[in-house]
Every structure is written in C-alpha cells, then in structure tokens.
Amino acid sequence: MSTIPHQVKLPSRVALDVVLQGIRIRFGRSVVTVSGVVLGVAFLMSILAGIVLKAGVAAEDTLRVEVERMTKFLEAETGTFDRKNFAILPVGTLTNAEARFLDTLKNTRGVTLRVFDPNAFLTAEQGELLEEAQMEELADGVSALLMMGEGRPQGLDFAEVMANARQKVVASTSPEIPLPEATGILASSLSRKLAEAEQQALMEQQRRDRFRDGWIIIISLLVTIIGISNAMLMSVTERFREIGTMKCLGALSAFVRRMFLFESAIMGIVGGAMGCVVGLLFSIIAYTLTYGPTLVFSGLFHSLGTLLLYSVVTILAGLILSVLAALYPASVAAKMVPAVALRSNI
DSSP: OOOSSSOOOHHHHHHHHHHHHHHHHHHHHHHHHHHHHHHHHHHHHHHHHHHHHHHHHHHHHHHHHHHHHHHHHHHHHHHTTTTTTEEEEEOOOOOOOOOOHHHHHHHTEEEEEEEOOOSSSSSTTTEEEGGGGGGGGGGTTTTEEEEESSSSSOOOOOOHHHHTOOHHHHHETTTHHHHHHHHEEEEEEEEOOOOOHHHHHHHHHHHHHHHHHHHHHHHHHHHHHHHHHHHHHHHHHHHHHHHHHHTTTOOHHHHHHHHHHHHHHHHHHHHHHHHHHHHHHHHHHHHHHHHHHHHHHHHHTTTTTHHHHHHHHHHHHHHHHHHHHHHHHHHHHHHHHHHHHHHHOO
C-alpha cells in the first residue's frame, strides 16, 4: 500500500479567500451573525458611553437635585403652589441654583411673583416689579418672602414688611443669609445640608448603580458570546457537505479550523465597529433628550479621550469574543469525518 509522503498545506490567504467568498454567497446568514455581534457590542458601548456622559452631566444632576429640594422645602412651608404669590428679595448675586430655582417658580403654573429688584429679574409678563418707593408693599398678600443671593439684608424690619402677608413665611435660599427672629414669623432655610440618613441613602444608591452597571456589562458579554456561538454552530451545520468535500480534496483540519476563525474575526471586527457606533449614538440621543444638546456635547468634548479608548475596547471586545465563541464550532468542523459529512442531508 502506497502512502502519501506529505500533504499540501494551503496558505492562510487561501482560507481568507474561501471565507470572503462564503460570506458573499451566504450573505443573509452573515448578516444574522453580524447582527448578534452588533447588538452585544452596542449594549456594551451604550453602558460605557452612559458612564462617561453621566460624569459629564454630574454638575447638572447636582443642580437639579438642589433646586428640587428647595422647591419641596418651600412647598412644605406654604402648601401647594396653586394660586400662590411669592415675594422675591435679592440681597446679592444669585448662585446657579438660585437662578434655576427662580426660573422654576416663574414657570410653575399658578404661581405669581412680586420682585423688589433694581436689576429686573422679571419681565412685565412674568411678574410684578417693585420700585424703591414700593418696598413696604413687597410682601402684601404673599404666601412667602424669599431672600436670594449671597449678601445680607440691611436694616429690614421683617415684622413690618410681613404685616399684611397672607402667610408669614420668610425663607432664604442661601445658608449665608441670616434668618429673621421676629415673633409670629416662620423662618425657613431652603438650602440645607443632606441629613446623615440622606447621605447614607445616596451612597447606597451609588453602590447599587455601580453593581448594576457591572452586572449589565457581564450579561452583555455573555449574550454576545452565546449569540455568536449559536450563529457559528448553525453555520457549521449548514456546511457539513462543503466541509466534507474540502476534506476529501485534501484540506487539513487546521485549514478548516483556520477558515472558521477567520470568518468569526471578520464578523467580530465589522460587528464591533457597527455596534460601537450604534451604542454611542443611542447614549448620546438618550442623554440629549434629557439634558439638552449643549450640555451633552460639552461633556463629550471634555471626555473625548475616554470615549475613544472605550470605542477601541468595544471593537476589540467584539473581535475577541467572536473568536472565542467560534473556537468550539471551528473545532467541531475540523474534527468531522469526510464520509459522515458527505452523508449529511442538512
């Protein structure tokens, strides 16, 4: 019996050509496989991009929380804002939180503002502006007098000013403003430090958010691996006869294995790049709808380096996960007996 002295080992370029031709022929199956990679990588990139964007809008979140606390504290002292009148007394330059709080009151339905303000915080349509001579009328019929700014009121007799007020509530939006101690007046600070219980609850919420983000990332990676493995197994199953024919023609197991690994690498790179773009766009759109384009794109500009790093990581993740997911299907294809593969009816 004669033996074959050696077998021809086809170069990797031939395996790549076979893979590219197979992708063109089975374009529909290739699209399904790439879609699995795209979804998995897009999920991963959306989480990573969300972390970057969240850090970029952290100051805005802090500002919104502070304004919401001011609003709730004022509502707790005066009741619901329906048909309420408030007097505004600026005693210095407003902070960002105070300016946002004033805008919130201006835009609240049913609220009327009366402002003693030489610099005109309000237009005539938004509220009533008082001149110097009308200072004594500032709090007439109002539910609360709000002192805003970083200064201190000078020579103000709160008992006289609040004599005709509907509710004798004097509130400040800055801890720097001293509260009056006049009899019969309810003094309240709308800018308060977080209580210990609130700080603990906030830290616990941050811990849960970090755990959730980590768990979601792990799940997205597992989903990607499972999806690619399933698609590659189906690809092997559909090509039993093709694999048997190649082996009968002299293709080695290593060539068959290399062919499937090349195919998975191509799927991983293409799907990873597309998934990176889709995930990033999804996060940008979601945050833009919540925070507005100016704030979001400003945060993106300052975190551009981190986003580029995450983009490279996600594309590499798509490539590596695709190759890892294809190891078992490639091994199955390489070990197939030609006669068994040719008898397959699939």
